Amino acid sequence: MNCVLAEDNILHGTPLLRWVYELAGLFLPCWLSYFIAGFVIMFILVNAVLLGAAVFVWTERRLVGRLQNRVGPNRWGPFGMFQPIADLLKLIVKEDLIPQGADKIAFVAAPIIMVATAILMLAVVPFAKNTALADLNVGVLYVLAVTSLTSVAILMAGWSSNNRYALFGAARGVAVLISYEVPVVLCLLGVVIVAGSMSLADVVTAQAVPFILVQPLAMFVFVAGTSAELNRTPFDVAEAESELIAGYHIEYSGIKFGLIQAAEFGGVVTASAVIATLFLSGWAGPASNYIGWLWLLIKIGVVAFLFIWIRATFPRLRIDQIMAFAWKFLMPLSFINLMAVSLEVYFLRDSSGALTTTDLWIMTVINLVVFAVCIPLFGSLIRDKVRPAQLQPTARATPGATVQQAGGEVT
Amino acid sequence: MLEDYFRQYGLIAIFIAIAVIVPTSMLTISWLASRIGIRPTNPTPVKQETYECGMEAIGGRWGQFNFRYYMYAVLFVVFDVEVIFLYPWAAKFLGLPLFALIEMFVFVGILLVAWAYAWRKGDLEWA
Numbered sequence: 214m215n216c217v218l219a220e221d222n223i224l225h226g227t228p229l230l231r232w233v234y235e236l237a238g239l240f241l242p243c244w245l246s247y248f249i250a251g252f253v254i255m256f257i258l259v260n261a262v263l264l265g266a267a268v269f270v271w272t273e274r275r276l277v278g279r280l281q282n283r284v285g286p287n288r289w290g291p292f293g294m295f296q297p298i299a300d301l302l303k304l305i306v307k308e309d310l311i312p313q314g315a316d317k318i319a320f321v322a323a324p325i326i327m328v329a330t331a332i333l334m335l336a337v338v339p340f341a342k343n344t345a346l347a348d349l350n351v352g353v354l355y356v357l358a359v360t361s362l363t364s365v366a367i368l369m370a371g372w373s374s375n376n377r378y379a380l381f382g383a384a385r386g387v388a389v390l391i392s393y394e395v396p397v398v399l400c401l402l403g404v405v406i407v408a409g410s411m412s413l414a415d416v417v418t419a420q421a422v423p424f425i426l427v428q429p430l431a432m433f434v435f436v437a438g439t440s441a442e443l444n445r446t447p448f449d450v451a452e453a454e455s456e457l458i459a460g461y462h463i464e465y466s467g468i469k470f471g472l473i474q475a476a477e478f479g480g481v482v483t484a485s486a487v488i489a490t491l492f493l494s495g496w497a498g499p500a501s502n503y504i505g506w507l508w509l510l511i512k513i514g515v516v517a518f519l520f521i522w523i524r525a526t527f528p529r530l531r532i533d534q535i536m537a538f539a540w541k542f543l544m545p546l547s548f549i550n551l552m553a554v555s556l557e558v559y560f561l562r563d564s565s566g567a568l569t570t571t572d573l574w575i576m577t578v579i580n581l582v583v584f585a586v587c588i589p590l591f592g593s594l595i596r597d598k599v600r601p602a603q604l605q606p607t608a609r610a611t612p613g614a615t616v617q618q619a620g621g622e623v624t
Numbered sequence: 625m626l627e628d629y630f631r632q633y634g635l636i637a638i639f640i641a642i643a644v645i646v647p648t649s650m651l652t653i654s655w656l657a658s659r660i661g662i663r664p665t666n667p668t669p670v671k672q673e674t675y676e677c678g679m680e681a682i683g684g685r686w687g688q689f690n691f692r693y694y695m696y697a698v699l700f701v702v703f704d705v706e707v708i709f710l711y712p713w714a715a716k717f718l719g720l721p722l723f724a725l726i727e728m729f730v731f732v733g734i735l736l737v738a739w740a741y742a743w744r745k746g747d748l749e750w751a
Contacts (some may be wrong), residue, residue: 244631251635255642263646305654306663313672321651328638328647336639346639347632354711355636376674377681381689388693391700398707405714463675467663468654472647509740512689533749536696552729553712555717559725566719 250582256347258335265482265513266331266475267297273478280525301471309467312375319373326366326468327476333359334483339414341496341505352413353405356487357398358440363480364390370473371461382460385450385532389441392536393448396543397438400431403554404491407568407576413490420494429584431552432492434543436519439484440527441535444477446524450532485516541595546587553583665712695747699739 233253237246271286271294278285286293311320337352339345349355364387371383405411407427408419416424425432441448452460489495489512491564496505530538557579561572657663674681700722713720713728 222696248635248638251638255635258639259646305650306657308664308666309654309658310667310671312674314668314674325644325647327652329643332646333640335637349632349636374674374675376678379674384689384693388696391693392696395700395703395707398704399710402707402710402714405711406717409715409718411711411715428690434644449625458675468650472650505690536748540696540699542718542741544739546733551732555714555725555728558717559722562718568718 262332262479266479267480269478270297276521277525298428304471305468307467311463314375316373318368323366323370324472328472330362331476331479331483337413338486338490340509348414350412353411367461374464376464378457379461379463382457392539393438393441396434396547399547400434403428403431403550406554417495421570423494425492427573430546434547443480447527448535481520485513488516489513492601542591545591
């Protein structure tokens with residue numbers, strides 16, 4: 214039996230997968246060898262998330278160390294490179310406690326769901342020309358659907374822990390997640406309009422000009438929303454150490470804690486992959502037919518570095534500031550982006566409904582102006598909310614005033 | 625072509641299974657480590673106490689508190705359902721006539737009014 218892939222098949226782009234498919238096709242039915250080739254991709258993707266999480270943990274700790282003017286982990290291996298492995302080993306052999314009165318099933322299932330979500334997000338990301346696990350024609354919706362599963366896992370973790378702080382953290386986390394979901398899905402509409410398709414492979418090919426230039430507003434909203442959904446520092450009220458100890462994962466220890474951390478950091482890697490695909494033109498670049506995956510890796514690195522930089526730079530916002538940021542700042546921005554893009558597309562497209570590269574450049578200029586105008590304009594709307602209140606000069610306390618107020622005597 | 629379509633969803637289904645199996649197997653490894661004595665397992669009532677501040681926690685853990693985000697949840701549902709209608713429109717917008725553009729502006733405009741009303745009523749405040 215000879216199995217030959219069609220030119221436009223998603224497995225066709227990568228020689229390794231084509232080779233696996235054709236070799237397996239010599240002995241097995243075609244559909245089975247297709248799945249075997251699929252398993253190769255799945256193996257790559259799962260390892261990409263887990264290894265990516267390990268690499269990201271090390272990079273983040275080193276970089277945040279540098280940015281905070283300290284050293285970071287540097288003992289185990291060259292430049293402390295084996296630190297994640299040491300952490301993993303430690304977490305596996307640590308005692309794994311389930312608190313008294315916890316809902317055991319939900320307690321164990323929550324970290325599993327978190328890791329699964331982080332892995333699943335990569336399924337539709339094309340990592341070279343014609344190469345992805347599945348090029349779904351609803352790829353963007355798939356990504357959004359998988360992302361929003363995290364809120365369920367966070368609520369499960371917080372609720373099942375039988376701990377007040379965990380419940381508080383989960384409640385806040387879910388509030389933040391559902392609030393940022395709205396601007397994120399709205400801003401992706403602009404991307405879908407210009408690409409004319411929801412498939413991520415088509416989104417990449419549509420980016421003759423990277424969408425970070427064509428739609429800077431959408432990129433801004435998406436990065437802000439994603440870092441909120443990943444519980445990263447400017448928005449990490451769900452696990453604010455100084456307020457809620459550790460938020461929803463306070464009762465987790467041992468390997469379950471490790472899984473939650475792996476999901477968080479793996480989630481940053483996969484979210485960077487999605488951002489790189491949607492806004493930085495994914496695998497496209499010079500010689501992308503051969504080294505498309507390398508371009509994607511570089512772009513993932515750039516976005517991940519951006520996330521680390523944001524984390525090291527901004528302090529944590531208050532929960533009401535975060536909500537105001539989502540509903541009063543990002544919401545109007547994503548609506549403006551949607552309207553601007555749809556109007557530009559309507560006037561710029563030719564009779565067959567196609568956009569040329571020149572059209573994209575015109576859109577770039579208009580949208581950059583819109584970006585430069587809208588951010589300060591809408592920023593001024595919520596400035597009172599986000600900026601800390603001006604400290605009122607208080608009357609200088611006289612010595613012993615508190616004691617006198619309490620009814621005591623000052624001698 | 626249709627076959628390809630189902631193959632892709634089949635791969636996604638298998639991938640979901642694998643994505644669940646991988647973390648589960650990590651938990652299993654840790655559990656096996658406890659079976660062969662590498663990992664300690666001796667829970668005591670004190671260890672199993674939930675952590676609050678180091679002192680013993682007082683009272684039931686299921687105390688009621690204000691979740692505070694039901695309004696956000698309602699608005700979230702409104703806008704998320706709206707986006708479900710917007711996505712097919714956006715995917716095909718390159719070939720759609722002026723009517724589609726105007727209609728969608730009306731649709732979005734109604735929601736914007738609702739959003740402005742919610743803001744005016746103070747439902748967007750975290751209070």
